[in-house]
Amino acid sequence: MGVGEPRRAGRRLHAAMLAVALAVAPGPAAAQGAGGGDGRALRVAVDVGHTLAAPGARSARGRGEFSFNLALADAVAQALRDRGVVVQVVNADGGIGSLQDRPAEAATFGADLLLSIHHDSVGPQLLRTWEWAGRTEAYNDDYAGHSLFVSRDNPRVAESELCARVIGARLQRMGFVPTDKNANRPYADPELAVHFYDGLAVLRHATMPAVLFEAGVIRNRAEELLLADAGYQARMADGIATAVVACLRSGRPAGEAAGEAR
Incomplete structure (x- = not known):
């Protein structure tokens, strides 16, 4: 087998894994109780990044x-x-005490996945x-698109990577374009814009699989308007939800998922 053959074989397995996961994902019409492999209803904690006191990046306008998040x-x-998942929105009031409180609240809720929602910026x-x-105001129109992050310090990193990849694959299938703006962060999957960011507290302190999603670059004047549009948000959310349910329902052991993904 040539040097490039293992890499090509890994990509074929990776593509097959994503196709299977997405194929089993129910849409809103199948909202009759999305469940995991044990029949229990899936539980997802959706974290609103930043706070009212520290609202994060500033948009071009x-x-x-925080308001975008x-x-x-x-x-x-x-x-x-709509897909039958039990959901806890973490930090909905923008007043959460600390970064560690976010995964702690998700753990108390019994979440199968922690998904932290953010929007991106650029350096000053x-x-x-x-x-x-x-x-x-300040802007930069050179960068646009979404990206995803996982931490290798998370004890469920293989499942975190799998869910991030499935989200990335689903969004690209829907026509959403990822960004290469964060190429300074090591890639878990360059094709799907999944990065390792080991030090992020919300990811590494989580005891469940955890993914941070950057929806787009709000310093980009055109993308800011898209990201503020309710219809665009709903379509992106539909893709994310489809992928999350596909990932969590796949029922693959973490080791098997990690082996195929690499």
């Missing part, structure tokens, strides 16, 4: 990231509920200024 988290939660050295609504 001066809107705080909350809107998409609500849409994802509803899409999951890449920003340009423009006038919007009588204010000087």
